[in-house]
Amino acid sequence: MTCDDHALHEGIARYYERRLRDNGPTPQGVDWNGAESQQLRFAQLVRIIQADHGTESDGPVTLNDLGCGYGALLTFLVEQGLDIDYEGTDLCEPMVQAARACHVGVANARFRIGGACSRLADYSVASGLFNVRQDVPVPLWEKFIHDTLDDLDRSSRRGFAFNCLTSYSDAEKMRPHLHYCAPEEIFRHCKNRFSRNVALLHDYGLYEFTILVRKQVG
Numbered sequence: 001m002t003c004d005d006h007a008l009h010e011g012i013a014r015y016y017e018r019r020l021r022d023n024g025p026t027p028q029g030v031d032w033n034g035a036e037s038q039q040l041r042f043a044q045l046v047r048i049i050q051a052d053h054g055t056e057s058d059g060p061v062t063l064n065d066l067g068c069g070y071g072a073l074l075t076f077l078v079e080q081g082l083d084i085d086y087e088g089t090d091l092c093e094p095m096v097q098a099a100r101a102c103h104v105g106v107a108n109a110r111f112r113i114g115g116a117c118s119r120l121a122d123y124s125v126a127s128g129l130f131n132v133r134q135d136v137p138v139p140l141w142e143k144f145i146h147d148t149l150d151d152l153d154r155s156s157r158r159g160f161a162f163n164c165l166t167s168y169s170d171a172e173k174m175r176p177h178l179h180y181c182a183p184e185e186i187f188r189h190c191k192n193r194f195s196r197n198v199a200l201l202h203d204y205g206l207y208e209f210t211i212l213v214r215k216q217v218g
């Protein structure tokens, strides 16, 4: 990791530490407007998990949740009744402590501090990682996005999913500390670099889009 990467991760960790301190382990504590939109995002991301997974005969689906925050996705998955072996990773230490405290006793689940996934899983997801750029220069932030996508690719056997704020947001709603991606550019990047099978979901009513990258399993 370069000095730039280290400083960038530090800046992210400090930002979310403040959010958590002010709002607790709630959607607002990870900078979302509320639980409804947070769940709607999760519903898009988990579409990466193929319908043929999560049944008793298959055994648990292994899932990496990069930038897990306080682990709201794990709660969502448990409520869906999916058989999951879950690992949440976040670079903000107090966030990981909050996630552990919120999920005491949940089987097949663990949380760790880090800026990248630690294992090869069936799937990886990342929700909300690329939105708050603060004052990081755009080229550096774009490198962060690309490096993170490479990590998701390396860490996923069957596929991965993530979301970004969209450059098609209404101009009066856009904020200078946030980062908006052109969906067609991210789609092209994923097609060229990761897989022929890429879905772009831009139809769920939020100022963002979700990308699903499905990999060929030999």
Ligand SMILES: C[S@@+](CC[C@H](N)C(=O)[O-])C[C@H]1O[C@@H](n2cnc3c(N)ncnc32)[C@H](O)[C@@H]1O
Pocket: 012, 013, 016, 030, 031, 032, 038, 066, 067, 068, 069, 070, 071, 072, 073, 089, 090, 091, 092, 095, 114, 115, 116, 126, 127, 128, 129, 148
């Ligand atoms: C907007 S919050 C979303 C939290 C959670 N995914 C959710 O949707 O409830 C983004 C989280 O990602 C973490 N994060 C950002 N970049 C990361 C990275 N490269 N590695 C690990 N965590 C990261 C932040 O610390 C923060 O907790």
